[in-house]
Amino acid sequence: MTMVKLKMGMVGGGQGAFIGAVHRIAAQLDNQIELVCGAFNQNPDDTIASGLSFGLPKNRCYASYKEMFIEEQKLPDTERMDLVAIVTPNHLHYDIATLAIEHGFHVISDKPATLNLNQVIALSETLAKHNSLYALTHTYSGYPMIKEAKHRIKQDELGEIRKIVVNYPQGWLSQPTDENNKQAAWRLNPEMAGISCCIADIGVHGAHLAEYISGLTISHVCADLTTTVAGRYLDDDGTVMLRFSNGAKGVLLASQIATGEENNLTISLYGEKASLHWSQESPNSLIKKYPNQSSEIIRTGVGNLCAITQSNTRLPAGHPEGYIEAFANIYLNFAQQIHALKHQLVPPTSALDVPDIKDAIRGMTFIERVVQASESDQKWHKI
Ligand SMILES: NC(=O)c1ccc[n+]([C@@H]2O[C@H](COP(=O)([O-])OP(=O)(O)OC[C@H]3O[C@@H](n4cnc5c(N)ncnc54)[C@H](O)[C@@H]3O)[C@@H](O)[C@H]2O)c1
Structure with a gap:
């Protein structure tokens, strides 16, 4: 069967925006999706110039x-x-997603899903009534070595x-910013970002x-x-202690404001028998450590990796599978869902x-509970 490309619209992501450009490249990387229309900016002239x-x-x-x-x-x-891809500041996500669904379109939205928890619950109800x-583009779940760790x-x-232990330090807000820094301006404005900057971002x-x-909650x-x-x-900084569904403990x-840091996301998961470690700034490696033997470096494109890892890997060993490819994996998998629905x-x-x-609801719940916990004298807050 000849594959007809899916047609995508975009809201936000005009010239000068950050993540819209990444979405456009990622969506079109596998020749499954083409951009056909957009409302790229709140100003119609700028939308035309961008389009x-x-x-x-x-x-x-x-x-x-x-x-x-x-x-x-x-x-x-x-x-x-x-x-439609939604790549505007947070305060518009709910209205755009709801309208899109009501008009019969599929939605791929950037996170956080909505401005607050009530909105994402209402969105899930709308979704349940439509086809x-x-x-939701939680980018890091698209990396092959993250899929291998899950497996x-x-x-x-x-x-x-x-x-x-999850550590996500960036330094780009370590100094005062002004309105010329467009990405900082809305992220630090509660009307556009919601109740949190750092945790929601x-x-x-x-x-x-x-x-x-982990498969835990x-x-x-x-x-x-x-x-x-x-x-x-x-907030521009946060420390969160975590308890997981199986009794495991954690720190996020x-x-x-971590001066000098770029996008140094790392995660370590420690089990009874071994532990796994991954770093976004060297994404092709997953390190496995043992109690009584040397560590193992699991690499993309090498050895016996699981089927999901392989289907989310594009390049031979040694070529970095980066941020755009991780985004593209989310697009490719979502495109396959849409194709399947279209062709029954x-x-x-x-x-x-x-x-x-479901991840959208969990994310918005997490943000609200973390802010609530930080403002409260009570030690633990249930999610
Ligand atoms: N998944 C990720 O890794 C990741 C990374 C960065 C940003 N994000 C998310 O992506 C979203 C956008 O972030 P950004 O950094 O690209 O922001 P940005 O400020 O760079 O871009 C926002 C764009 O939205 C447009 N816009 C605003 N109002 C509009 C309207 N009414 N109609 C049409 N367009 C409108 C702006 O003109 C701009 O082009 C945010 O929700 C953010 O949290 C996710």
């Missing part, structure tokens, strides 16, 4: 996302977009997990990764958030390995 620079015709550059959903719905099946699929834990290579990735790899949190740089309204450090086929198991609305 033209992406090679789109002017009539598919819409003045607003509302107009885009209405006009695209009128187009014939051969032209109409199938899915749309939903994916090995499922195979009981570590035994019972006892401790999980990066802490939630760490929490998702811990649950995704975080049951309780104890948190200490800080607004380090004067004049800010939201998330910081945007059963999707391959690997296609279902994509963060979804």
